[in-house]
Amino acid sequence: MTPSTADHAQMSVEEFEQIAHSIPETVTLEFINGKLEVKHVPDGAHDEIIMWVADQCMQSRPELRLYRERGLKVETYRRGRARPDGTLAPRGHFAAHGEWSDPDGVLMVAEVTSYDGDTDSRDRKEKRDGYAAAGIPVYLLVDRDADELVVYTNPRNGAYKARTSHPYGAAVTLPDPVSITLDTDELKNYAR
Template identity: 90%
Template sequence: MTPSTADHAQMSVKEFEQIAHHTPETVTLEFINGKLEVKHVPDGAHDEIIMWVADQCMQSRAELRLYRERGLKVETYRNGRARPDGALAPRGHFANHGEWSDPGGVLMVTEVTSYDGDTHSRDRKEKRDGYAAADIPVYLLIDRDSNELVVYTDPRNGAYKARRSHPFGATVTLPDPVAITLDTDELKNYIS
């Protein structure tokens, strides 16, 4: 049996953090499942979707903020580093954090799929599993390929035990601790 990349990481977390720290702002790096990954620059519709999520969250729960591209320590023993499109946490939660935060206190992470070749493994598998391993209660995947919201909940033993999908246009209530209802009809405007 061939060892997984996680068993033989390309580099240490410390080496990754040094590289990521010195990378120009035009490039975003992540360290998922022992691999260095480049996060693609989002398109305009991607940005609109994240702003839509942020607006919905603030309108429903003014004490929360959706932090964009917040560096989080994920995966088992926090050996991964991810920058979700959005991390929902109480206002001021990250005030005294460095570049990479422990995910404790994050209520939800959001990813919007990109139109690139590795979105399937990155957003639908690797990041999902990293967020579950970090015990983030809700993972909201806005999947532009299937035109649906996928809500993952109940993280246990490194995996989300519940998965519900909803087509764009549906009214979706995100479970506790998020407790926000999303009217997703607007998302139809942002699909190709």
């Protein structure tokens, strides 16, 4: 394993949580791989896409919910804190949790890329690796630069062992434990 920023963290998790708790609602902070990250405010198409994911999930599996911006503890030894665009878990799963939840019981996380300079390292690498290290079974990335959905599965030893990509318009089957097939035709409406 290569050394990471977490080996030389900018601050402790406790210091990050104090800062994150006191910022205004217009800013979202994450602590990925020992590094403070600012998550940009999403645009309208970003919001529509994550709501589309939520609708598809709830129509297929009404016992599940796609929670927006749910704080999760990711990476080994709880060195990371992320707020996925969507976190799929059973209804009521987070009722007794505080601001930051352990990923146990989470079936999938979903991210929609943003049009900013950090999206490549943040969504395609750092968060993907953090979610894999946390053992989250499925990571769904809606990649707006490529107009495709990328599905990562089989997390082992801090990495997802399987990756498939699907263009907008394809039927995308999310494997167990999600077991949902997404009709992605609507996503064509949000392509640039």
